[in-house]
Amino acid sequence: MDLIAGDIIIEYDGVRITSAQQLVEEVGKKAENSQVEMIVIREKNPMRLILAGGIIGVRIMTKKISKEEINSIY
Numbered sequence: 001m002d003l004i005a006g007d008i009i010i011e012y013d014g015v016r017i018t019s020a021q022q023l024v025e026e027v028g029k030k031a032e033n034s035q036v037e038m039i040v041i042r043e044k045n046p047m048r049l050i051l052a053g054g055i056i057g058v059r060i061m062t063k064k065i066s067k068e069e070i071n072s073i074y
Helices: 020-028 067-073
Strands: 008-012 035-042 045-052
Touching: 008 020
Parallel strands: none
Antiparallel strands: 008 035, 035 045
């Protein structure tokens, strides 16, 4: 259940994520030995993932998604 290509990260450790830069900043705040909860949209289904803190090792980009679309899913 780790992150896969196409996952859309909408929440990282309780913080709503609105850009790739914001995700980078939030990840940088967490120690590697901590545990974080991430909510992602995968194939139009919300999923809750528990990951180790620190670098998540994925290539990220900001994707424009309307609030209505996010709200209809999550």
